[in-house]
Amino acid sequence: MNPLWKTVHAERAALAADLAGLDDQRWRTPSLCEGLTVREVLAHMTAGASLDPWRWMAGVIRCRFDFDRQVAMRLAEHLGDTPRETLERFERVVTSTTSPPGPVVTWLGETLVHAQDIRRPLGIEHDVPIEVLTRVAEYHRGSDLVVLAKGRIGGLRLTATDGPFATGSGPEVKGPTLALIMAMTGRSAYCDDLTGEGVAELRGRC
Numbered sequence: 001m002n003p004l005w006k007t008v009h010a011e012r013a014a015l016a017a018d019l020a021g022l023d024d025q026r027w028r029t030p031s032l033c034e035g036l037t038v039r040e041v042l043a044h045m046t047a048g049a050s051l052d053p054w055r056w057m058a059g060v061i062r063c064r065f066d067f068d069r070q071v072a073m074r075l076a077e078h079l080g081d082t083p084r085e086t087l088e089r090f091e092r093v094v095t096s097t098t099s100p101p102g103p104v105v106t107w108l109g110e111t112l113v114h115a116q117d118i119r120r121p122l123g124i125e126h127d128v129p130i131e132v133l134t135r136v137a138e139y140h141r142g143s144d145l146v147v148l149a150k151g152r153i154g155g156l157r158l159t160a161t162d163g164p165f166a167t168g169s170g171p172e173v174k175g176p177t178l179a180l181i182m183a184m185t186g187r188s189a190y191c192d193d194l195t196g197e198g199v200a201e202l203r204g205r206c
Contacts, residue, residue, distance in 0.1 A: 049107075158174075
């Protein structure tokens, strides 16, 4: 098993623990994913941990290559009738190594980003080891797979203030590695945590 899966599992378990005891009203909190509540994002994460490449492709074909439609379809399958059921379904896939096509680091990135899509609006703090964040940042700087990142940061210089990550050239954007990851994957709220003359440009691209 790829050792990165252990990190994915640890981050899923931490998120499940953070959400235990959340009341129904907070489950309806809008997430950083436009149009989705925190509960719906968690169901989306459950779907991603339940789809092997064959089921993923079957869904793509069923949805006539409309990827947004497939995401919505799979989310609905895993939402459940209550927030408690949504969380229980996620807890059952915490140690899953099932995933759509793509390298494991893709799904580590998905886990970290969607976890923050949930945590930030809820005001929940969580520390991720800097070496894990750096690995995900290094991946996203060179990839537009699943989510546009490489294209979003073109012509900008990104520099982490809490670790070794740095990439690109041009107007500088500085800040915590997590904030850089979230901004490069389109979460404009995290631009508030960044400084530098390139921040306005990056915010516009989000």
